[in-house]
Amino acid sequence: MTVLEQPGAYRPAPPPAWRPRTDPAPLLPDREPYRLLGTGAELDPTLLRTLHGHLVRGRRYNRQATALTKQGRLAVYPSSTGQEACEVAAALVLEERDWLFPSYRDTLAAVARGMDPVEALGLLRGDWHTGYDPYEHRVAPLSTPLATHLPHAVGLAHAARLKGDDVVALAMVGDGGTSEGDFHEALNFAAVWRTPTVFLVQNNGFAISVPLAKQTAAPSLAHKAVGYGIPGRLVDGNDVAAVHQVLSEAVERARRGEGPTLVEAITYRLDAHTNADDATRYRDDAEVETWREHDPVELLEREMTARGLLDEATRERAHEEAEEMAARLRARMNEDPVLDPMDLFDHVYAEKTTQLREQAERLRAELAAEGAEENGEGDER
Amino acid sequence: MTTATTGTGQDARKTETARKPATMAQALNRAMRDAMAEDPTVHVLGEDVGALGGVFRITDGLTKEFGEDRCTDTPLAEAGILGTAVGMAMYGLRPVVEMQFDAFAYPAFEQLLSHVAKMRNRTRGRMPLPITVRVPYGGGIGGVEHHSDSSEAYYMATPGLHVVTPATVADAYGLLRAAIASDDPVVFLEPKRLYWSRADWSPEAPEPVAPIGRAEVRRAGTSATLVTYGPSVPVCLEAADAAREEGWDLEVVDLRSLVPFDDETVCASVRRTGRAVVVHEASGFGGPGGEIAARITERCFHHLEAPVLRVAGFDIPYPPPMLERHHLPGVDRVLDAVARLQWESEWTERPEAFEGGTR
Numbered sequence: 115m116t117v118l119e120q121p122g123a124y125r126p127a128p129p130p131a132w133r134p135r136t137d138p139a140p141l142l143p144d145r146e147p148y149r150l151l152g153t154g155a156e157l158d159p160t161l162l163r164t165l166h167g168h169l170v171r172g173r174r175y176n177r178q179a180t181a182l183t184k185q186g187r188l189a190v191y192p193s194s195t196g197q198e199a200c201e202v203a204a205a206l207v208l209e210e211r212d213w214l215f216p217s218y219r220d221t222l223a224a225v226a227r228g229m230d231p232v233e234a235l236g237l238l239r240g241d242w243h244t245g246y247d248p249y250e251h252r253v254a255p256l257s258t259p260l261a262t263h264l265p266h267a268v269g270l271a272h273a274a275r276l277k278g279d280d281v282v283a284l285a286m287v288g289d290g291g292t293s294e295g296d297f298h299e300a301l302n303f304a305a306v307w308r309t310p311t312v313f314l315v316q317n318n319g320f321a322i323s324v325p326l327a328k329q330t331a332a333p334s335l336a337h338k339a340v341g342y343g344i345p346g347r348l349v350d351g352n353d354v355a356a357v358h359q360v361l362s363e364a365v366e367r368a369r370r371g372e373g374p375t376l377v378e379a380i381t382y383r384l385d386a387h388t389n390a391d392d393a394t395r396y397r398d399d400a401e402v403e404t405w406r407e408h409d410p411v412e413l414l415e416r417e418m419t420a421r422g423l424l425d426e427a428t429r430e431r432a433h434e435e436a437e438e439m440a441a442r443l444r445a446r447m448n449e450d451p452v453l454d455p456m457d458l459f460d461h462v463y464a465e466k467t468t469q470l471r472e473q474a475e476r477l478r479a480e481l482a483a484e485g486a487e488e489n490g491e492g493d494e495r
Numbered sequence: 496m497t498t499a500t501t502g503t504g505q506d507a508r509k510t511e512t513a514r515k516p517a518t519m520a521q522a523l524n525r526a527m528r529d530a531m532a533e534d535p536t537v538h539v540l541g542e543d544v545g546a547l548g549g550v551f552r553i554t555d556g557l558t559k560e561f562g563e564d565r566c567t568d569t570p571l572a573e574a575g576i577l578g579t580a581v582g583m584a585m586y587g588l589r590p591v592v593e594m595q596f597d598a599f600a601y602p603a604f605e606q607l608l609s610h611v612a613k614m615r616n617r618t619r620g621r622m623p624l625p626i627t628v629r630v631p632y633g634g635g636i637g638g639v640e641h642h643s644d645s646s647e648a649y650y651m652a653t654p655g656l657h658v659v660t661p662a663t664v665a666d667a668y669g670l671l672r673a674a675i676a677s678d679d680p681v682v683f684l685e686p687k688r689l690y691w692s693r694a695d696w697s698p699e700a701p702e703p704v705a706p707i708g709r710a711e712v713r714r715a716g717t718s719a720t721l722v723t724y725g726p727s728v729p730v731c732l733e734a735a736d737a738a739r740e741e742g743w744d745l746e747v748v749d750l751r752s753l754v755p756f757d758d759e760t761v762c763a764s765v766r767r768t769g770r771a772v773v774v775h776e777a778s779g780f781g782g783p784g785g786e787i788a789a790r791i792t793e794r795c796f797h798h799l800e801a802p803v804l805r806v807a808g809f810d811i812p813y814p815p816p817m818l819e820r821h822h823l824p825g826v827d828r829v830l831d832a833v834a835r836l837q838w839e840s841e842w843t844e845r846p847e848a849f850e851g852g853t854r
């Protein structure tokens with residue numbers, strides 16, 4: 115006889131009481147993008163001046179790099195014009211020992227971290243895939259495949275923590291990148307392992323031509339954090355003081371061992387996706403104009419002027435310094451890089467395979483034949 | 496060594512280093528254990544590698560011995576596993592990641608192709624990634640779909656990766672140690688149907704093996720060369736034994752490493768025998784055999800008595816377990832290929848034709 119044949123004898127145990135494993139309420143992002151400029155909040159004048167110098171130089175850098183594409187000195191340039199506040203703040207909140215994981219649009223962040231702009235532009239110039247030694251400024255190679263560098267930031271932060279090092283990794287991605295599987299996997303790993311990682315999503319409204327509405331149905335990109343059990347923060351990405359503060363708090367939180375944070379910065383890409391893109395096919399000039407009113411450089415200058423922190427002389431000096439930076443960049447980018455085709459085989463493996471040695475010899479012979487032809491020796495063959 | 500007469504000490508030492516039957520799985524496990532003991536930067540991560548010891552038990556005991564920080568159960572996401580391993584390697588660790596099955600490694604392809612394989616190149620040598628990606632591969636274990644793929648061709652087609660696959664217990668240990676010690680990323684393909692194959696082997700004194708990039712002649716012969724690797728090595732050795740009845744003395748070359756490829760050993764063998772058959776489980780079309788046959792032909796054309804033949808899996812998705820025996824290259828199919836090596840046209844064995852004055 116089984117229990118089922120004995121009515122009344124069997125009382126199913128009530129299921130164990132259920133409750134969420136993490137209280138979601140404290141993880142929810144701000145209801146409005148966090149703002150500081152124009153709110154009358156107390157702000158550090160020295161920080162504002164530093165941010166201002168960086169923003170002005172950053173804007174000029176974007177303009178110069180775009181001009182270099184027209185002169186054939188850059189193969190392509192994905193501009194961060196309009197997004198300078200995010201770029202600059204991401205770089206400035208990090209300590210020297212920390213790591214930055216930029217995407218292809220984030221060369222300005224690398225430059226703001228102290229990297230030589232010519233090195234930062236190496237990938238886009240087309241002479242070297244990365245252009246710089248990642249260990250020099252602790253900036254990972256620019257990632258072109260979307261969001262694939264986010265797990266790297268998680269792994270590096272995890273390794274640093276295992277070694278007992280006080281290191282934070284900050285990774286940058288766009289709104290489109292949040293649809294990628296690697297975004298999800300990175301946030302999940304970071305949350306489970308509580309790695310000291312900060313994820314900065316620059317929501318600039320478009321993934322090339324596709325607007326955010328076609329990218330996600332989430333209440334906000336910051337809300338995605340809750341699903342991983344980590345806090346999401348929403349910030350006005352054009353308010354450099356606010357971005358700086360929100361990212362600083364996230365970095366400090368990570369440093370304290372409290373785990374990762376997802377920050378969504380609402381901004382706008384004023385330029386096209388790259389110089390090769392035509393933004394008029396997917397958005398109106400009127401929309402762009404509204405965002406020009408909310409330009410990160412102007413927002414800060416207005417605020418500083420109102421606070422008496424920016425006289426005409428200081429402003430002019432900042433712009434002069436930016437011009438000098440642009441002139442130096444222009445001059446150096448106008449020099450042709452010296453390339454050795456034989457380098458092609460050098461860093462595929464620690465040691466060249468037999469096959470690569472054979473192929474290198476073939477190329478060497480081709481180059482020798484080319485050289486001979488150029489010297490007029492070709493006729494004799 | 497001491498020649499002491501006490502006996503007991505020597506006996507103990509003998510027991511320690513004695514070769515006794517061991518499985519490939521035990522040798523792989525021991526390789527990771529020894530690597531972790533010797534080098535604190537070696538970290539193992541993957542799905543179920545912790546308490547369970549991996550679905551094939553290859554990581555058995557590692558978490559217990561080295562702790563969860565050294566042998567870590569990850570969330571179930573292969574791109575995330577390999578992607579975080581990249582970041583760990585960037586920071587100076589030496590990750591060994593386990594992909595649970597061949598077909599479950601595919602989500603990690605983008606990390607492998609776009610980052611792992613290219614990072615040294617992208618950074619001009621500044622940022623090498625010493626990552627070992629262990630992948631149980633191949634069929635013959637009665638697995639349901641997505642558990643029996645031979646995925647080596649995908650990895651071989653990606654410059655920047657080493658692709659290694661052991662066929663013996665000694666190689667399982669030696670090659671895995673070499674893979675973990677390598678400063679290049681290594682895709683380490685473990686023939687899962689050989690996991691429980693046995694050989695006499697000493698875990699305390701593992702015999703040294705040839706480095707990554709060298710093939711080994713597993714059986715010397717004079718009639719023809721079977722070029723093979725991984726799960727097909729025992730098949731070819733069995734075929735070579737059976738071939739003796741037909742009067743063929745077959746040489747068997749175990750590639751061990753598909754990348755780098757050992758042209759030298761393969762071509763030396765084919766030049767000696769004049770005939771070659773490439774044997775593998777992976778589908779023939781676009782498979783490793785095409786590359787190997789082309790390399791042999793390019794280098795040994797004047798030594799060849801017959802076209803290089805391939806015995807490979809059919810060009811079909813891996814079949815259901817009840818039909819897999821028809822798909823996998825077996826002894827008979829290998830011998831059939833050997834029989835098609837144009838023996839009838841061999842002039843050296845027909846001196847009368849030669850005397851006729853024409854060749």
